[in-house]
Amino acid sequence: MNTLIVGGGIMGMSIALELAARGDRVTVLEKAVPGAEASSAAAGMLAPQLEAHGAGPALTLGLESRKLYPAWVRRIEQLAGSGTGYRECGVLRFGPPEALAPVYRWQRELGLNVEQRDGALFFPDDHQVEPPRLMRALAGAAAKAGAQVRSGQVHEILPHAVDLGTERLEADAVVVAAGSWTSLVKGARVSPRALQPVRGQLVELHCRLSPFDETRTDGTVYLVSRGDGRVVCGSTMERTGFDKRVTASGIAGILNRAIALAPQLEHAELHSSWAGLRPWTEDELPIIGEGPMPGVHLATGHFRNGILLAPITAALISRRLHGEATGVDINPFRFDRFPT
Ligand SMILES: Cc1cc2nc3c(=O)[nH]c(=O)nc-3n(C[C@H](O)[C@H](O)[C@H](O)COP(=O)(O)OP(=O)(O)OC[C@H]3O[C@@H](n4cnc5c(N)ncnc54)[C@H](O)[C@@H]3O)c2cc1C
Structure with missing residues (x-):
């Protein structure tokens, strides 16, 4: 063929x-x-x-x-x-108990692997x-x-x-x-x-030592640790047509939420930032x-x-x-x- x-x-x-x-x-x-x-x-x-x-x-x-x-x-x-x-690292989802409890329940009912942690859910099979x-x-x-x-x-x-x-x-x-x-x-x-583009901006931070091994999120920001000190933080969800520019407010929002979720990132080096277009339907x-x-x-x-x-x-x-x-x-x- x-x-x-x-x-x-x-x-x-x-x-x-x-x-x-x-x-x-x-x-x-x-x-x-x-x-x-x-x-x-x-x-x-x-x-x-x-x-x-x-x-x-x-x-x-x-x-x-x-x-x-x-x-x-x-x-x-x-x-x-x-x-x-x-990398098989798992994902830690932080949030209030009233938001996490129903997720834990329906995922367990479906037989999915999910664990309750202090103030978070852990998905060991998400990588x-x-x-x-x-x-x-x-x-x-x-x-x-x-x-x-x-x-x-x-x-x-x-x-x-x-x-x-x-x-x-x-x-x-x-x-x-x-x-x-x-x-x-x-x-x-x-x-x-x-079908429309939805812009997402991202920031890569560098730490001397890996701050944590798994991906962490509070539902507003996610922190993808590469396990070697690099942490990719994202992301915005913006309808800006085919505009892929990185903006001051986009990056400021991501960094503020990232540091609130993981205060140890406060002194990390800001290595790079970029944006891409998600094909939304x-x-x-x-x-x-x-x-x-x-x-x-x-x-x-x-x-x-x-x-x-x-x-x-x-x-x-x-x-x-x-x-x-x-x-x-x-x-x-x-x-x-x-x-x-
Ligand atoms: C900030 C951000 C974070 C994301 N994070 C995740 C994540 O953590 N996990 C996940 O699973 N997904 C994530 N996604 C989503 C994922 O990146 C996309 O869903 C996926 O890359 C779409 O792939 P694609 O091949 O359809 O599109 P694209 O990668 O956009 O590729 C389309 C290609 O088509 C080419 N093209 C377009 N028109 C034409 C034409 N007329 N002729 C020839 N070539 C053409 C373009 O040049 C382009 O190379 C993220 C996306 C963004 C932007």
Whole structure:
């Protein structure tokens, strides 16, 4: 099978790796470079239990993907010969007892692993990865498996084809994985109301010694400790269109809340700050599966959890393209649940 993938973020590159490893011919069309956007900007939490509001398709998909992660990163690291920063560290969620008690209850009822700590819940199975390292390794692994990356901006999707403006390319299948830009790709038929960029700003602090081992959050800020003194603090949630600027108020808010949650960060060195655009959808579920015309599939709209959801999304798209059972109900992720 010959497949064209629009977008070289974590979705596009994960799907490319999956298909190339099966022996398919795969070309990723990327307007910048692989990992240029949200996928390298992310904090890297792999935290379906922290993120979920209850049982449902988001939790099911997140748990399935988390299960795939250890073997998935091992395969990438072996192929690429470089690390991804995958670390099994757990997440500590602080909050008032009236907020934490119901979460503890419903997660225990579902048989999930959650522990009560002093003023917090601990999710021992929610972990982390370092997105810039993961993206570098993933691009290397996909290339090793035989996937090609080609520079170019796709203007329009057509049945079994894409239009690059100067050239039209044909394939058995096209997969649109253009993140926050998906609604701008003509023919993808995802409306700019249903899928929008939501800016997130982040700050990296450096401490002499690692202040704590796990990820910590109070629900307003999260602190992702890399375990070596680096702590990534985030994040804002802002509707600023395609504006990726870092702002004084964004960073001030993050730092104030970070220091309130972990006072030992007060004298940490401010190392860097950056921002990225999360592909938000109206119901905060991704769009995965068949698209609006023959030979076109979509893999986008993963909002706050695209790093977590990459392995399962790649597996689902690969199974659909090859006519196999998905093993997971993908009906909640249909593109046509939104009006165009
Ligand atoms: C601040 C922040 C923190 C986050 N933290 C986490 C986290 O802790 N855990 C987690 O799981 N997720 C997190 N996320 C979410 C995650 O980063 C995204 O859901 C995920 O990266 C989306 O991946 P993607 O490949 O769909 O999009 P992107 O990474 O944005 O990639 C889309 C690619 O498509 C290309 N493109 C767009 N249009 C075209 C076109 N017409 N032609 C060719 N190429 C095109 C772009 O250049 C880009 O490279 C975070 C995001 C942000 C911004």
